[in-house]
Amino acid sequence: MGGCAADGGCPSDYVAISISAVCLFLLLARSAFPFLFYKLSIPKGSAFWIPATQIVASFDLLASVVMSVNLIKIEKRHWWQSCYVWAVWVEGPFGFGLLLSCRILQVYQLYFIFVKKRLPPVRSRYFLPLVFLPWIAMAAFIHVQKPLNYRCQMTARWVIPVVSLHSLYVVILIGFTRSIHHVDFRFQELKDLWRGVLVSTFSVGFWVGAYILNEIHDDTEWLQVASRFLLALMTSIFVLAFFSLSSSQPLLSQISLRRRECVNALNSRQ
Template identity: 55%
Template structure:
């Protein structure tokens, strides 16, 4: 047992490593299902890289525990097996520190969006670097002072500072999350975050006890074997509980959670429950399309907007029209429903306004910066100037080509057919009303079984 405790390779070690491998597989499956099964396009910006970095940090944390505590039989003869690489840098800044820092950044984003009702004042990558900086400094100090022995165990007086740093980041995450607990979210961001924090706190409690025992009772073989196995298993459970659904992409989270309900949430408006979301119409119009009318008035008509967006997409320039449709959905959300307005506004910003977005619209730099630096994401006129610029741009470019396109000709033909059907329906309705008002004595057809004839014949039968 003594040899097993020192060199690794105990049966309990292999069980703990198997649990760690299974947890990594489950993490990858959970992160990839919304994009593989539901074919959701990969998000850009922090919505993707924050989640990806958490997966990498989870893998680093598990691997660092396996390598540093000697679960596998190998000798530390090469530089890559150094204790300071695995127990200090991979476990700290690249593992637990990176995982907690990403979660703090996500909680910071929620705090700014739904409490301050603004975009975060600092870019996520910059804020993540600031949060992660203390871990880098601490690892550098440990690297310089060299407190680890050949089995990667620290001296006793180093245990308290190391545990304190871990606890400090948990406290920071709880603090940011507690500041937004009064917000009633449309999706389950806060619920998932709290669940991860609570379960993680329990796992971290056991983790701290196992880590302390493993560091202090270095000469006790039984304690070494049990404590390191518990340490790795608790780390696996910690990651599974902590890595909940992405709070940066609620639509992807909703799609994965609504898998069995057979509902189509292809637009953010659908997921937010906006009435008539995803439809281009509210009411069928019978008025003819007049090219001399203002473009903003024409876009309010369902038939014209549907034809115009098809033409714009065929020219690979449909971003402006889709942006207009998203604003129609935003206008349907009540003014006092700040949570849903913020969700929709942030979706529009991520999709159309942010530089490099999937459907970035062509607006001026001044207008773009006004939106990106807005003090209120729920403001009624947040996208007003952008819409004015895009309407003017569509007038100058798309509208001129549209009137001579086959899309407009097809629209006019459909309009003529619908007008003819409408007139025929009206005429048939009027003729049926006239026929119903004809008296028996004035019936020009003298039908054999007319009501007049039937009544007279019944009277004759009664007289007989």
Template identity: 60%
Template sequence: MATCAVKGGCPSDYVALSISLLSIIMLLAKATAPYLIHKIPRPKGSSFWLVAIQVFASINLLLSIVMALGFLRFRRRYWWRSCYIWAVWIEGPLGFGLLLSSRIVQAFQLYNIFVKRRLPPIRSFVLLPLVLLPWIVCATFIHVNKPLNSRCHMGTRWIIPVICLHALYVAALVGFTGAVRHIEFRFQELKELWRGILVSMCSIGIWVVSYILNEIHEDISLVQIISRFLVLLMTSVLVVAFFSISISQPLISLKSLRKKDQQEYSMMGRALGIPDSGLLAQRELMQLVDSNEPLEKLLLNRRFRHSFMEFADSCMAGESVHFYEEVQQLDKIPVSDHVRRVYMARHIIDTYITPGATMEVNISHRCRQEILSTLDLAHPNLFKNALNELMQLMKMNLANDYWLSTFFLKLKEEARIKTVDSELEQSGWNFSHRLSSVHCADDPFHQEHSPRKSSSSSRDFELQ
């Protein structure tokens, strides 16, 4: 026992290694499942890279503990096995520090978006290095003074400030989370975050005690074996608990492996419970649409809008119509419902407004900056100017070509057929396909019906 306590390779060490490997597999599976299984497009900006950084930091933290505390039998003769690389830099700034800093940045975003109702004043790629800076300073100071011995242990006077730095970051995360406790979140972000913090604090408490015992009682073999086992075990629990649900991607977080849930939350509007969002209903009221009317009025008709959207998508210019539809869904949310309006507005900004977004729309720089610098994400006229600009573009670039497209002809034919069927139903006859069990000459109603000639123009038709 004394030999493996010093050189590593005890049975408990391999059990802890197996648990840590399992936690890494769980992290990677949960992080990649929405993109590999549900084929969700990779989001741009902090919604993706903050989550990726958390996975990277979690792997670094686990690997640094394995290398620094001597779980495996190897000699530290090479520079890349140095205690200062693993126990100081990878465990500190690139491990625990980076993991906590990413969560603090996400909690800071949550606070600004839902409490202040504005986008964070500091971009995430600027805020993250600032939050991480104390870890870098601390690691540099330790590296210069070199207090570690050959087994990567430091004295008591170094342990106390290091543990205080860990506790400071946990307190900062709890503070930002507590500031948004009164918000009634739609997707349970706060509940999941509190759950992750509670489990993590328990894990950190056991981790701190085990870490201190491992550092101080270096001469007691049993304490060394048990303490390092608990350190790696609690770290595995910590990283899984911290990656419970990403508070920056609520729609992706709702995706499950069940097909019915995937369909239910295929759009943010449907996930928020906005009425009439998503696909066309099977049956709608008949509406008379005059193509000579303004495009703004025509797009209010859902069947026309979806046909126009299919045409725009075929021209690789469908983002403007998709943007219009999502803004229409936003307008259906009551102005008093600030939380749902903020969810929808943030989704629209991330999808259509942010530079480099997956469906970035072509609007002026002034209009884009007005939206990105807004002081109220729930404002009813937040996207009004952008919508006006895109409406003018659709009138100039898409509308005229649409009237000459097969999409318009198909819509016109469907409208004509539905109009004839509706007139036949009103006259008392039903020519449903499910009654056609009699064929050809045996069918007393088998005859050709000539559709009535329409007196309106070729662009006037009825839509269902």
């Protein structure tokens, strides 16, 4: 195990890659099924780009884990194979960060539509970049400081703020979800949302543990292999559960209803 523990390519690594590939296939099938089976038209606006962004972020997160924790034994000869591309930029801002930001955006919209009974004060196209900005700042700072070693790992001094940012966004998501717990959703929306939050929180908890073990304990071979397998497994479960439990359908109908009410009110005044 000595060689594959450090360079990748252990049997458990390929099992983890296979699981990630299956989860990605299920994710794509889950997103395309309503349009292919029921012949639904492709939605417009945020109804399309928010789920599409989550799919891209899910793919980025899975790919970043495969590339950054040495699941595949490959020689890194090109710039796009750099640790800072996959472990910093793809995994952080354009993977986990973008995925959580999209879901926070959805719950933010639900909160204003169903609790405040009005449209959100900040439009989706502006709110998402604001939530996403801390991830860009963190990635840029890490890229400048360059704390990663040749195995794409950090010391404990860097792992703590990175894990804290991941955990903060999970806490924000839970907080927004709790703020709408009393709303009676017509489409069992809150139950689906809570299932997604609980499964995601559970997965993130294991993911953070595996991430810390993989980053810090690089001197124990079996722990390296086990931690990166668990990291890939929890990432696969996380992205599949996170996307499968959607929270967009009743939201879109309510937004359309609110907009029609606003238009009717303006017309009546005129």
